Amino acid sequence: MAxxxxxGALVVEATGVGKxxxxxxxxxxxxxxxxxxxRSGEFVSLIGPSGCGKSTLLRLIGDLTSPSxxxxxxxxxxxxxxxxxxxxxxxxxxxxxxxxxxxxxxxxLPLEIMGYAAAERAKRSAELTKLVELExxxxxxxxxxxxxxxxxxxxxxxxxxxxxxxxxDEPFGALDEMTxxxxxxxxxxxxxxxxTTIVFVTHSIxxxxxxxxxxxxxxxxxxxxxxxxxxxxxxPRNVDTRETERYFELVTEVREALRxxxxxxxxxxxxxxxxxxxx
Amino acid sequence: MTAARSFAxxxxxxxxxxxxxxxxxxxxxxxxxxxxxxxxxxxxxxVIAGALVDQWPILSxxxxxxxxxxLFGLLTGVALGTAAGLATARWPTARQALIPIGTGMSTIxxxxxxxxxxxxxxxxxxxxxxxxxxxxxxxxVMVNTIRGLTEVDPAALELMASxxxxxxxxxxxxxxxxxxxYWFTALRIAVTLSVIGAVVGEFxxxxxxxxxxxxxxxxxxxxxxxxxxxxxxxxxxxxxLYLVAVAAERIVMPWHRRREALGQQ
Numbered sequence: 001m002a003x004x005x006x007x008g009a010l011v012v013e014a015t016g017v018g019k020x021x022x023x024x025x026x027x028x029x030x031x032x033x034x035x036x037x038x039r040s041g042e043f044v045s046l047i048g049p050s051g052c053g054k055s056t057l058l059r060l061i062g063d064l065t066s067p068s069x070x071x072x073x074x075x076x077x078x079x080x081x082x083x084x085x086x087x088x089x090x091x092x093x094x095x096x097x098x099x100x101x102x103x104x105x106x107x108x109l110p111l112e113i114m115g116y117a118a119a120e121r122a123k124r125s126a127e128l129t130k131l132v133e134l135e136x137x138x139x140x141x142x143x144x145x146x147x148x149x150x151x152x153x154x155x156x157x158x159x160x161x162x163x164x165x166x167x168x169d170e171p172f173g174a175l176d177e178m179t180x181x182x183x184x185x186x187x188x189x190x191x192x193x194x195x196t197t198i199v200f201v202t203h204s205i206x207x208x209x210x211x212x213x214x215x216x217x218x219x220x221x222x223x224x225x226x227x228x229x230x231x232x233x234x235x236p237r238n239v240d241t242r243e244t245e246r247y248f249e250l251v252t253e254v255r256e257a258l259r260x261x262x263x264x265x266x267x268x269x270x271x272x273x274x275x276x277x278x279x
Numbered sequence: 280m281t282a283a284r285s286f287a288x289x290x291x292x293x294x295x296x297x298x299x300x301x302x303x304x305x306x307x308x309x310x311x312x313x314x315x316x317x318x319x320x321x322x323x324x325x326v327i328a329g330a331l332v333d334q335w336p337i338l339s340x341x342x343x344x345x346x347x348x349x350l351f352g353l354l355t356g357v358a359l360g361t362a363a364g365l366a367t368a369r370w371p372t373a374r375q376a377l378i379p380i381g382t383g384m385s386t387i388x389x390x391x392x393x394x395x396x397x398x399x400x401x402x403x404x405x406x407x408x409x410x411x412x413x414x415x416x417x418x419x420v421m422v423n424t425i426r427g428l429t430e431v432d433p434a435a436l437e438l439m440a441s442x443x444x445x446x447x448x449x450x451x452x453x454x455x456x457x458x459x460x461y462w463f464t465a466l467r468i469a470v471t472l473s474v475i476g477a478v479v480g481e482f483x484x485x486x487x488x489x490x491x492x493x494x495x496x497x498x499x500x501x502x503x504x505x506x507x508x509x510x511x512x513x514x515x516x517x518x519x520l521y522l523v524a525v526a527a528e529r530i531v532m533p534w535h536r537r538r539e540a541l542g543q544q
Contacts, residue, residue, distance in 0.1 A: 085443075100534050110442045113448045
């Protein structure tokens, strides 16, 4: 997408961003010297071992935490201004649905907070229920749905107020492999339909390559960007994409980018990655 | 769901306890009759039932009086407890001070203050019992209200932050719905405490016909079946108030009960 639309506006612009947790004695540097620009219409995945700060970077973009150094701009504004202007929608690893609300009412939650009229809320909710293919489940409560369906409600809710930027923090991390692959296809369909810019945190290499226009490979301790891999697979992506030779080449490229950083990093991290099946 | 199925499901809820209850009554009656158990120990159900009918004029008066004490005390305690919880939940320091104090206070046998409250309000007034009940119910309600308002999923708070939701919206759309199950748990506890507080409070003073006073008088006069009849009235009062609390819970949180039912399957 970035290639097809080189003039796309800068949506995210991180310059020299650092993030340190804890006080002076026990401080842990989660992120250091992060420079990243994301343009309108891109699908950018952040991937790396546990502790590389990929989720922290996403939360910094969303102003859910503040940087210790550097600056983050979203749509040309400071991240906090962008959050207060409701410039982005967020999807977490857990669906975070309200048990006391039905599917339709969960999707309407942000609209209620943002003061949309009831008729407009119902209209948007109906459209989004259709987009995430949950028609017929509007009146159900979250606990009556499967994990995949709950996450679809969370995606619909994030898109309800039509944000131009979607931040997703390992949204399919808790799902089984088959559900995850189906959700990946769903997300591709939604992305091509809504033209939203997406920043997507994952620890799955195949998922990152399949979904993204660019994959940002990160390393741990301190969290840095070690490589950015352009994913030039043709659009639209579909089930056949995963069987092309180029797909395997790109998966290998991302895997090697992850591994080259491991060799330099401390040994325990390598074990960690092996355990997670990434190596 | 059809009406028939709904009835079948509901009858499966209440039928087993009713069957057990009736069986216990029958065994009690028959075995006590056969073993010649003295009435001053425990009278037979039919004897108690006889006393209940016989003493109904005075017992019904006691039920109204004691029931009002329990109810007014309960409403006062629950209202103040909820208000205290809502008022302090927003300030972490107030909350951290109040939760241990509230938990500590709820372990104090407040009923021991009953003789003192008689000095405050006089022997004729229902206020001593209302005060006792209000004090007994205040603390569990306050503590649970604070818990429910503050023990919120951190991710849900982040979600609200991502919407730039104002504090009022967070309270109304997240904290209060989250607190409801905690609050209703406290209400059930408070309802049980209210009848105990009112009846035991009357042991120390109150009109002759009030349930607690009547029980002490009747045992003093060796009229045990009458005392037992009054105890049955107190039980019925407690159970009725409890069922009202459960009904209110189901009306306010229909989703909660169905989720619980799902969890039990």
